[in-house]
Amino acid sequence: MKKKRVLFYNGQLLMGGIERVLTSYLQGLANEEDLEITVLIKENDPEKNIFLTDIPKNLPIVFIKTEEMVKFRNEIKAKRKKNIFYKLIYPLILAYERLYMKKWLRNYMKANKDKFDVVIDFDMSLGKYLNIIDLPKIGWIHYTLTGKLRNKKKELRFKRRLEKYDRIVAICDEMKEEAKNLFKVPEEKIMRIYNPFDIDKVGREKEIIEEEDKEYLKEDYIVAVSRLVEGKGREDLVDIYNELHKDGIQEKLYILGEGPVSEKLEKKIKEFGLEGKVILVGQKKNPLPWMKDAKIFVHTSYGEGLPTVFLESMIAGTPVIAYDCPTGPKDILGKNQYGVLVKTGDKESFKIELEKLLKDEERRKKYIEDFYKEKLHEFNIEYIRKQFKKLISIGE
Template sequence: MTKKKIAIYNGQLYMGGIERVLINYLEKLALEPELDITLIVKENIPEKNVFASEVPKNIKVEYIKSEELCRKTEGYRKNKKNLISRLMYQWSLFYERVVTRKWVKEYFEKNRFDVIVDFDMSLMKYVDEIKNQDIVAWAHFTLKGKKKKRQEMYKTKFKKYRNIVLICDDMKSEFEEMYPEFKEKGIRIYNPMDFNTILKKSEDTKELSKEELELLKDDYFIGVSRLVGGKNRVAMVEIYSELKKRGRKEKLYILGDGPDRENIEKKIKELNLEKDILLLGQKKNPFPWMKNAKLFLHTSMGEGLPTV
């Protein structure tokens, strides 16, 4: 039996909604004997790629960037208050793009697939380097919420894709309105949700420390996401501050990590909320935290159909 070769690209395996959905798909696809699946990941810092351990063993994983290069860039990013580090960070980002473009070009010249899935649409920057292969884009976010420049870029790049997957009916309608010339390429596929696993994990606290178990007993609100500007966690801190003034006693737990953490910490300090707002970082299993919260908060500026 000739197996169908599928390449699935995602920029990272960090804790995030897209990555959670990706793992859900991989777990099911790995059970299909007629499929030969390769997962291609750009970022390569093991402790950040928390979902790497959940990739089924029969799926081959290729990393585009070396761990050394990723750590170097991360070091410059963390020290951006220093002028030299800021300059080196920009240079390192430029160099990473060069490395990625070269890797994509050479890899897809040597390896042919029945279909390539651009699962987080970040392969789009380099899609011109892939010749004569079917590529599918997977949109997990509202396209209207993107800047004009990005919307125009989509218009150019969508020509390269066989299909564009949208994850809800509203997104499909939005896509058809914005890009009528590509209407026939749009396909709506809902995100898969394994509710039995979610419920089971929400009861699983064996990995939690004594301190974390105590935190679960407190009264708290919760926000769960990557800490990036688009998730608007700085605004969440400001909203929580107003709720405190109106007499709310609950604490605020924020799960997740990312480049906006520094701005969030700054806002927490500015509003003297260090004892009330806890940045708990990435949690491989966020479900006990969500289950025990009094209220789930979400301040994102744009979503498709938010998995969280």
């Protein structure tokens, strides 16, 4: 049996949604007898590459930038705000790294031209280097494309990049339609594949709970999980909770994640006097115990891809209420069949719907039961594995 030889590329293995999905694919495909997979990662950063240990041991991993190179750049980056010399040389280091990567990729692809049948640009960050790769190329769209339209120059550049891929994957139906309508991607070139999810893994996952966290889980609470960045709408969530608190809500709000808006959130929590009620828990590699014991999972993002955290929460038995942002929430929650969707940015409606859901335990249970019966199978790794093999059969 001839094996299909696949090179999976991704920039990093940070604690992020794309990286989590990548490891799900690699774990689900690692033992397929008709596949031979190599993993190519741009940055060798042991401190930040949290998901490195989750890649199956039988898959070879190749790094483009060395650990020393990444460490040196990060040190310069940290010093540039306090020293003009480092501020001046930092752009030069970035320019050198781009040249280094281009040369490295050219040499690597030349030396391994007969080793691979297809290249998957999983986070679509190979844009500047696609011409170097003389193999069938697959690009993976993980996020809404509407933001690409804000700048005509960037829009045109992205359209040209999409044209360089032989096939494109969109991770939800809305995203597929965006690619077709906004960037004129032909129907035959694009395929919708949901992010894979090892459903049984939720039950097998070791519940790693630090000793100081156990007290938190004894409380009644609602939970949010994401990186703490502007687009995730976590300030909206604190505003919404503040209004609920005025109405006498007893449940606490736990916000899991780290990121640049954490200081803003801390300030807002103090301004509202919500210390001890809204808790910034920090980053947790395994958020499942926090999801499982919550009453409701809340999500106020202004843009998504396909939010895997919804699946994790619902498989763990906790229903979701979310902004109906482009794209992804509707693919999981349907038209309010499996959870609650609220118009994006409508904090008042979100507050009203969340309050009603907190008081209605039967409705919370029904959302989960219906999701298990009618929708969950579409995200099963076994189902998606078949779609993946169809995807990579380019030229067959």
